[in-house]
Amino acid sequence: MTANEIEKKLLKLAKSVQNDKRASVKFSARVMTRVREQHALETSSADERFLKFARNLPGNEHVPYAFEKRIMARIRELLTPDPLAFWSRMLWRAVAPCFGVMILAALFSAKEPTAAFIDQAAFDPAETTTETVDPESTDFETVMLASFDDLEYTW
Amino acid sequence: MQATETFPETDVRTDEELVGIVVGGDVDCFEELITRYQPRVFGMARKYFRNESDAEDVVQTIFTKTFQKLSSYKGTAPFEHWFMRLSVNACYDALRRKRNRPEHTISDMLFDDESWQDRLGNIPDASDRVGLEEARELVYTVLDQVSARARIVLTLQELEGRTIKEIAEITGWSESLVKVQAFRARKEMRAAVERFLSREKRIVT
Numbered sequence: 001m002t003a004n005e006i007e008k009k010l011l012k013l014a015k016s017v018q019n020d021k022r023a024s025v026k027f028s029a030r031v032m033t034r035v036r037e038q039h040a041l042e043t044s045s046a047d048e049r050f051l052k053f054a055r056n057l058p059g060n061e062h063v064p065y066a067f068e069k070r071i072m073a074r075i076r077e078l079l080t081p082d083p084l085a086f087w088s089r090m091l092w093r094a095v096a097p098c099f100g101v102m103i104l105a106a107l108f109s110a111k112e113p114t115a116a117f118i119d120q121a122a123f124d125p126a127e128t129t130t131e132t133v134d135p136e137s138t139d140f141e142t143v144m145l146a147s148f149d150d151l152e153y154t155w
Numbered sequence: 156m157q158a159t160e161t162f163p164e165t166d167v168r169t170d171e172e173l174v175g176i177v178v179g180g181d182v183d184c185f186e187e188l189i190t191r192y193q194p195r196v197f198g199m200a201r202k203y204f205r206n207e208s209d210a211e212d213v214v215q216t217i218f219t220k221t222f223q224k225l226s227s228y229k230g231t232a233p234f235e236h237w238f239m240r241l242s243v244n245a246c247y248d249a250l251r252r253k254r255n256r257p258e259h260t261i262s263d264m265l266f267d268d269e270s271w272q273d274r275l276g277n278i279p280d281a282s283d284r285v286g287l288e289e290a291r292e293l294v295y296t297v298l299d300q301v302s303a304r305a306r307i308v309l310t311l312q313e314l315e316g317r318t319i320k321e322i323a324e325i326t327g328w329s330e331s332l333v334k335v336q337a338f339r340a341r342k343e344m345r346a347a348v349e350r351f352l353s354r355e356k357r358i359v360t
Binding site for chain 2: 053059061
């Protein structure tokens, strides 16, 4: 017997019952089901209902066409050495040591004249009053300006 | 004489074997690992990012990072665990970067035809593509309101049903930190849902 036939039979049976004797079981059951549903809906909090909703949504695991090829191409690109990137990386790495050397050089150049001056004063106090001229610097000046001295004669 | 059938030798290599080969220098074998894991990674990325191009970017980052860090895989734990941990962390980083530019607001997701509450009661069929899209949009819009950490915890705990211990292993956080984060995440989500409902009520009245 199919479900349709059962339904028809039940309907026929229900119609055969006199109006005053009809029990409202079906109606009350229907109402109660609705009431229970409504009650369940009201008692569970909104965030719980939201989580249940989100949990029951089917996931989407679709993969775009030839996506693995795209990633492999990217990886192979990463494997090929880029000279420009290598150069810039080296430059960045050299920043800190160069900065250190610069600071050290600045410190030495700032300290050196005072140290020389103190040493000189300790050994030869008479020299401190007169202007000291480094013979090496005068030689250097003569050598550098030699060509200009010649120019004077040509004029 | 008994006929002997020759069966082809099973050429299914384990993840750990493949990792060993790739680390050994055969880069092409990494493609097999990608093919094996990409549906799962896409499924995971789409839980966090509504935009398809964002999901693709994250998946690409995950596989590139995996390749770069492959030599650090010691083999003490299954590759799958190591890989999923790396994937979740990559999603978390991407979410944090994306936090400052939300794409949709709550007002965008208020429907004219049906109330939000009614929508939560009806999960669309798998065949109803439009309905599914709308449902996903709704979930994204609410989850976009919470912080990146809260979203990671909510997704792992509430949507994927993972335990505190599993989440701690995946994220690298302590179990007590996961518990605290889970509590805060629920609080943030509740606030987001309430904001949604109050806006809807305001519009109806």
